[in-house]
Amino acid sequence: MNQPVLSVLMPVYNAEKYLVESIESILGQSLEEFEFIIIDDGSTDSSPQIVQSFTDKRIRFYQNGTNLGISTTLNKGIELAKTELIARMDADDISYPDRLREQYQYMVAHPDCALLSCWVRVIGEDKEVIRVDRFAAGYHYYNMAFISPMYHPSVLYRRSAVLEVGGYAQKYAEDYALFWALSRKYRIYNVEQVLLDYRVSSSSLHQVLRKQEYETAHAEQVLGNLRYYMGNEYQLGPSYLACLSHNFGPLLQENSVQQIVECLKQLETINEKIFTKPNVNLDLRAVKQAAISKRNFIISYYTQHLGYGQKVGLLLRTGSWRILYRTLRDSLNLRNSLTTENT
Structure with missing residues (x-):
């Protein structure tokens, strides 16, 4: 050999x-x-x-x-x-x-x-x-x-x-x-x-046999990661922590646009710390693009799972104008289509 x-x-x-x-x-x-x-x-x-x-x-x-x-x-x-x-x-x-x-x-x-x-x-x-x-x-x-x-x-x-x-x-x-x-x-x-x-x-x-143990360990790891940027005393509510880890269910169950908006504000605060923390991997342009992608991904998930009024409210409060425009356009097209079918 x-x-x-x-x-x-x-x-x-x-x-x-x-x-x-x-x-x-x-x-x-x-x-x-x-x-x-x-x-x-x-x-x-x-x-x-x-x-x-x-x-x-x-x-x-x-x-x-x-x-x-x-x-x-x-x-x-x-x-x-x-x-x-x-x-x-x-x-x-x-x-x-x-x-x-x-x-x-x-x-x-x-x-x-x-x-x-x-x-x-x-x-x-x-x-x-x-x-x-x-x-x-x-x-x-x-x-x-x-x-x-x-x-x-x-x-x-x-x-x-x-x-x-x-x-x-x-x-x-x-x-x-x-x-x-x-x-x-x-x-x-x-x-x-x-x-x-x-x-x-x-x-x-991690998917089946020890799913709960891995989820708990993952949450603890993420909180520790965020404290690396935010300080050792930093705390984040369980539903916010889950959301930022792409487990969107807990925050969705709270059925509150305000809570989603507050979670996104927390993300913005964390992002500012990530942008300025020295690291051998820090490419500021790529990191900022990744942050935008993450924010849009979170908003996209919740707009797909909220009621129409809450969806519009979330898009207005987060300044997601392009998504809001598409949402209103699609709603108008659907209404016009239903009107045509009924006449």
Whole structure:
């Protein structure tokens, strides 16, 4: 085997249903010079036997004696890695053939970048396409304050940088916490190509099995992020915090245009701090564009889910004149159409 130029790190826990396809997607990469570290975290299904059925010498297989959890398992894998560049992979996802090559070449060409993701296609259990997430690379730094714009199995990072910030330090939302820590000190980026199929399944920890734990950890992470900009005493109501994290339901249930407007005012205050806080990733033009996009996204959601009067009120109070014009125009066209049909 040629000397590896990067390591692929995959934790496995009761993943027998999709494991073969996931492993094969890595072994079939156009870039072949890698080591493939697979760590079984105490599976009770046939996952270990499936891994052991592969004879490719690039695979380094380890088994935890008991279930240690994903953060401990990933930190173990990082310590075991022989290379500086580590690509994450999960046992139910599919990497496209050129994923490693594209990400490796970017990292070699940009030695100041410590964390790199890519666009992903989100699929269901039977590979039905749910959506394709194409996040603008220039928006990642801004968005990181409110959500994790990077899918965990899509990233490639530098081992030394991860170790320097303390590795995976959280039990839940562990990827978000790590990405945030890296983005405080190092450049982050996103390859604007779809290079991974991210599978949503009934066995997904953050989607199903530990959904509440991950949501709580995510909210705590976001509040901590905002305090980085606003100060350690900063507080934000739960429905506002959820809204800024793109969980719009709690604020919608309050059925108050005033509350939505107040939430957007909070966002404007936060934005001013983000615009002026020094960071290696701060591109002011891109950050301001990302802020406008986020504000418009929030307003667009609520105008689609509020009653007509509340919708118009929200658009007036937020100065969303273009959307207001389209809303009034569409309403007038509908009224004229109904009048024509009735005459």
